[in-house]
Amino acid sequence: MIKNNTKKDQYLYKKSYLDRRLQHDVMDNGIAHIPCRIKDIDDIISKYSVKDCESLDSEFMNFIMNFIEFIPVEYPVVIQIIDPGLSQEEKRIICETIAAETDYLLGKTEEFLNLQKRRFTIMIAGTVISGLLLGIANQIFENVPLEFFYVLFWLFADALVRYLFIDKLDFKEEKIRMGRLASMEVEFVKEEE
Secondary structure: OHHHHHHHHHHHOOOOOHHHHHHHHOEEOOEEEEEEEOOOHHHOEOOOOEOOEOOEOHHHHHHHHHHHOOOOOOOOEEEEEEEOOOOHHHHHHHHHHHHHHHHHHHHHHHHHHHHHHHHHHHHHHHHHHHHHHHHHHHHHOOOOOHHHHHHHHHHHHHHHHHHHHHHHHHHHHHHHHHHHHHOOEEEEEEOOO
């Protein structure tokens, strides 16, 4: 049993050395390269796409999204596609589709953030109004319990504080992540024999 606890401690204190791993595997002169091996264009472009309205294959997109999570934000990202012999037209389609798809993701994130800002404005107004009502409740509303105004005030105040100290940082990180995706470059490299 003692030996088992020693193994648990070993696992608990194991370090990843992620920076060193990234420097070795994907970094080159301060640029992160995400290597992608494909057989043909169908590995990147969804089989449900139609000509001139292509979209990315979900498996390919998940691969990119999962990979980019490990790369520190200060490094630009290049998708390095190991070219199995794609035509210039196929390369153009891939580049344009990646750019369009990541722009859509960035736009969706921006719309979400704008919605959150509008909600934040409503929370500020609700907090101020309910605070004022709480201050004058005894004089105007004699038959309404004061607790009602306390609940109303803290409902708005709680959402306001949560946004300011928790959600706002998460939203900023998501905007950076989507901006990063939309800023990625695509590079085609020949497979080495």
